[in-house]
Amino acid sequence: MTIPPLVALEIGTSKVTAVVGEVKPDGSLLITGMGREDSKGVRKGEIVDFDTALACVKSVLIRAEENAQVEIGSVLLAVSGGHLQSLVNQGSKMISGKNAEITEADEAEVMDLARAMNLPPDREVIHSIGQHFIIDGDRIVHRAVGMDGSKLALDMLIVHGARSRLHTPVRLVRTIPLELEDQVFGGLCSALAVLTPEQKESGALVIDLGGGTTDYVLYASSKIAAMGSLAVGGDHVTNDIATAFNIQTRQAERVKRESGAAVVDLANKMKTITVPADMSFEARTFTQGALHTVVNARLDELFQFIARRLHGENLHQLKAGVILTGGGAKLKGVKDLAEKVFRLPCAVGRIQGVSGAITQVSDPEYATVVGLVKFGHKMARQVEPGALAQWWERTVRWMRTTRAVEGHGDE
Amino acid sequence: MNEKTEKAGPQVAVVGVGHGGMAAVMRLITDWPEAPRVFAVGTDREMLERSLIPPADRVLIGEAKALGLSTGGNVEVGREAAEADRDRLQGVFAGVKMAFLVGGLGGGLATGALPVLARMARAFGVMTVCVVTLPFDFEGENRRVRAEEGLTELQEAADVVIAVPNQKLFAKFGTEMRIADAFGRADKVLSRALYSIWRMISRPGLISLDYADLHALLAGSGGVGAFGYGDGNGAGKAAEAVRDLMANPLLDGGRVLHECESVLVNIAGGPDLTLVEIETVMTPIREALRQDAHLAMGAIVDEAWRDHLTVTVLAAETWRKDASGQMQLLLNARQRAAEESETEPEMDAVPVRKARGGRDQSGQGDLSLEDGARARGRFKDVEPTIVDGQNVDIPTFMRRNMAI
Numbered sequence: 001m002t003i004p005p006l007v008a009l010e011i012g013t014s015k016v017t018a019v020v021g022e023v024k025p026d027g028s029l030l031i032t033g034m035g036r037e038d039s040k041g042v043r044k045g046e047i048v049d050f051d052t053a054l055a056c057v058k059s060v061l062i063r064a065e066e067n068a069q070v071e072i073g074s075v076l077l078a079v080s081g082g083h084l085q086s087l088v089n090q091g092s093k094m095i096s097g098k099n100a101e102i103t104e105a106d107e108a109e110v111m112d113l114a115r116a117m118n119l120p121p122d123r124e125v126i127h128s129i130g131q132h133f134i135i136d137g138d139r140i141v142h143r144a145v146g147m148d149g150s151k152l153a154l155d156m157l158i159v160h161g162a163r164s165r166l167h168t169p170v171r172l173v174r175t176i177p178l179e180l181e182d183q184v185f186g187g188l189c190s191a192l193a194v195l196t197p198e199q200k201e202s203g204a205l206v207i208d209l210g211g212g213t214t215d216y217v218l219y220a221s222s223k224i225a226a227m228g229s230l231a232v233g234g235d236h237v238t239n240d241i242a243t244a245f246n247i248q249t250r251q252a253e254r255v256k257r258e259s260g261a262a263v264v265d266l267a268n269k270m271k272t273i274t275v276p277a278d279m280s281f282e283a284r285t286f287t288q289g290a291l292h293t294v295v296n297a298r299l300d301e302l303f304q305f306i307a308r309r310l311h312g313e314n315l316h317q318l319k320a321g322v323i324l325t326g327g328g329a330k331l332k333g334v335k336d337l338a339e340k341v342f343r344l345p346c347a348v349g350r351i352q353g354v355s356g357a358i359t360q361v362s363d364p365e366y367a368t369v370v371g372l373v374k375f376g377h378k379m380a381r382q383v384e385p386g387a388l389a390q391w392w393e394r395t396v397r398w399m400r401t402t403r404a405v406e407g408h409g410d411e
Numbered sequence: 412m413n414e415k416t417e418k419a420g421p422q423v424a425v426v427g428v429g430h431g432g433m434a435a436v437m438r439l440i441t442d443w444p445e446a447p448r449v450f451a452v453g454t455d456r457e458m459l460e461r462s463l464i465p466p467a468d469r470v471l472i473g474e475a476k477a478l479g480l481s482t483g484g485n486v487e488v489g490r491e492a493a494e495a496d497r498d499r500l501q502g503v504f505a506g507v508k509m510a511f512l513v514g515g516l517g518g519g520l521a522t523g524a525l526p527v528l529a530r531m532a533r534a535f536g537v538m539t540v541c542v543v544t545l546p547f548d549f550e551g552e553n554r555r556v557r558a559e560e561g562l563t564e565l566q567e568a569a570d571v572v573i574a575v576p577n578q579k580l581f582a583k584f585g586t587e588m589r590i591a592d593a594f595g596r597a598d599k600v601l602s603r604a605l606y607s608i609w610r611m612i613s614r615p616g617l618i619s620l621d622y623a624d625l626h627a628l629l630a631g632s633g634g635v636g637a638f639g640y641g642d643g644n645g646a647g648k649a650a651e652a653v654r655d656l657m658a659n660p661l662l663d664g665g666r667v668l669h670e671c672e673s674v675l676v677n678i679a680g681g682p683d684l685t686l687v688e689i690e691t692v693m694t695p696i697r698e699a700l701r702q703d704a705h706l707a708m709g710a711i712v713d714e715a716w717r718d719h720l721t722v723t724v725l726a727a728e729t730w731r732k733d734a735s736g737q738m739q740l741l742l743n744a745r746q747r748a749a750e751e752s753e754t755e756p757e758m759d760a761v762p763v764r765k766a767r768g769g770r771d772q773s774g775q776g777d778l779s780l781e782d783g784a785r786a787r788g789r790f791k792d793v794e795p796t797i798v799d800g801q802n803v804d805i806p807t808f809m810r811r812n813m814a815i
Binding site: 044046047048050120164170175231239240243244249294297298300305308 | 430431433434437455458461462477478480481482483484485518519553594595789790793794796798799803804806807808809811813815
């Protein structure tokens with residue numbers, strides 16, 4: 001039996017990446033190839049020039065096909081963007097009879113109720129992930145079947161986004177034409193890529209610092225407690241540098257990569273940086289201290305926005321601390337800054353549980369796309385054969401999604 | 412148009428185009444059960460299926476290009492969708508004398524397809540009134556430019572265009588409002604505008620107004636009108652309604668009345684409506700108007716308005732670009748220079764040139780518009796990122812007033 005390869009596609013603001021993964025006979029995941037190009041036509045995680053982005057994606061997929069020696073027929077797609085929001089919705093029902101036993105059907109009905117959200121018509125749900133069941137308002141359990149109770153409730157984390165924004169990349173993939181297997185929140189993929197089951201259990205905040213957006217996912221007791229996205233990313237840092245020192249954007253990008261830091265390097269504060277004259281721009285000289293101050297202001301603010309959004313989530317209880325991924329995680333001092341703002345230990349994420357000859361996949365920049373392959377792998381493993389009624393299929397799909405992102409289970 | 416339209420027969424059709432249009436017409440049928448027949452036109456199959464519009468009145472267009480999904484803000488996809496499925500759209504106008512076309516300008520489908528629909532309707536001899544919203548500032552420069560271009564095209568295509576600038580609603584609803592709520596409120600205002608205009612011209616009242624009045628009012632204005640309303644309850648309902656009207660940001664605190672050349676006023680009240688109340692409403696309006704302004708007035712009596720009074724005003728005012736965006740205040744010369752440098756070496760890159768081309772056309776002779784676009788630097792093509800009420804595309808060190 002040949003299993004078709006899993007292909008993960010990320011149309012990011014700074015790069016477009018496709019990663020091909022294969023499931024080995026022992027069930028583990030092997031990365032067999034990838035394609036990557038600098039992104040065009042994308043701003044803040046959203047496609048602003050369809051045709052240019054389409055050409056770019058096509059070319060990346062061809063590279064990935066050549067690299068992995070496979071033919072790509074379908075892809076998993078990572079999505080991000082400031083329009084994505086999450087909320088917790090509760091569904092509940094009374095269990096018939098006094099202190100009756102809770103059945104599979106009760107669980108399934110409560111899942112359906114918790115998922116039924118009245119969102120404005122221009123919003124679309126991309127994930128609904130179960131958090132826990134609550135019996136009689138106070139007992140919190142992961143599975144309720146077989147227990148006694150008179151009222152069963154379920155907290156469901158619902159991630160939703162603007163339909164028009166979600167549809168543009170879908171349309172792009174179908175125009176190629178390719179099948180789309182699933183659309184998955186990029187931040188969730190990054191968390192899946194870097195977190196161990198132990199970290200999910202003890203609680204961790206994963207922050208993916210992308211080019212156009214910053215995604216965050218909060219795990220507590222192996223469950224996702226909150227997630228979201230801000231349309232602020234590395235491009236903002238670059239733009240701030242270009243504005244502060246009156247230099248071109250590409251020069252600012254280079255200065256950021258070569259000399260940038262998220263905290264001021266006091267020892268080398270007065271060291272100067274020189275940007276040569278270019279086009280109509282004069283040569284510029286400024287101190288490293290000034291550069292670091294500009295970068296620090298932006299990232300300090302970004303982390304504070306996230307901390308404020310997660311206010312009330314008991315951040316101090318996250319034993320595994322903050323894990324940074326994305327291109328921005330490679331910036332000097334960013335770990336120290338995150339520790340200062342969140343008052344938690346902080347580390348740069350290392351991709352877990354995949355192997356492959358391609359060394360690049362261990363780079364935090366690829367956490368999203370590698371995590372997406374992992375997501376597809378976990379979902380695929382749980383497919384049960386046989387036709388299912390539509391209602392049941394939705395329930396099964398929901399349970400699969402929930403389990404795919406949970407901490408327990410084999411890695 | 413008398414008895415038949417009064418019963419909301421097939422002579423009047425309301426067509427919601429795209430997400431915004433559909434949201435507004437759904438609001439129309441939920442809030443106003445006696446509203447005329449409503450159609451929904453879209454490229455997004457699921458959205459149509461989920462709408463409350465009866466299946467026979469849903470028109471899915473542009474499957475070939477949009478693949479049953481949203482246009483994603485692409486005006487060309489919207490336009491082609493309507494052009495490609497003219498046959499399906501014709502059904503909407505069968506047996507119709509007057510059509511209201513509703514949509515949110517700036518979106519892909521409404522901006523691209525509304526002019527096509529308006530031209531079709533006119534070709535069938537159907538009188539067309541377009542009721543459209545113009546985007547909120549936070550929806551970004553690109554959307555605003557698209558809306559402006561769409562409005563210009565629509566003015567030529569439709570008999571009458573009534574534009575409701577969403578941004579002005581903020582002033583009425585307060586800036587603390589959440590974005591999702593803001594859109595909901597905008598839908599409500601749009602559906603209300605639709606209903607009151609429809610009712611104004613289709614139901615005989617105490618003092619009747621008809622389509623001819625509406626057309627005469629707006630014909631000389633380039634076909635663009637402003638809309639405003641005010642509500643009052645209880646004993647002092649007339650005075651309250653007119654105060655509410657004058658304070659309505661859609662009329663710029665009465666400025667629209669001062670400047671417009673002609674105005675149409677409709678008063679809706681219950682059987683308890685008195686002539687004194689009509690006078691209470693009309694006197695301040697008359698005083699606010701220019702001496703040479705043309706005024707047409709109508710009043711209707713409806714049981715539903717007992718103890719309640721609503722004043723609706725349509726004013727002929729050429730729509731002006733609102734160039735007073737806050738972004739410009741924060742414009743910094745250094746930032747402008749940095750931005751210029753970015754676009755020049757990239758002139759060969761398609762996305763930049765395309766975006767510039769579009770903006771240059773509409774921004775001709777309007778320097779402030781161009782500057783406003785530059786203020787957001789490389790983020791001009793997308794919605795500004797608003798966090799806690801501030802535009803965070805502007806460098807943090809500038810907003811924190813740090814000396815670098």
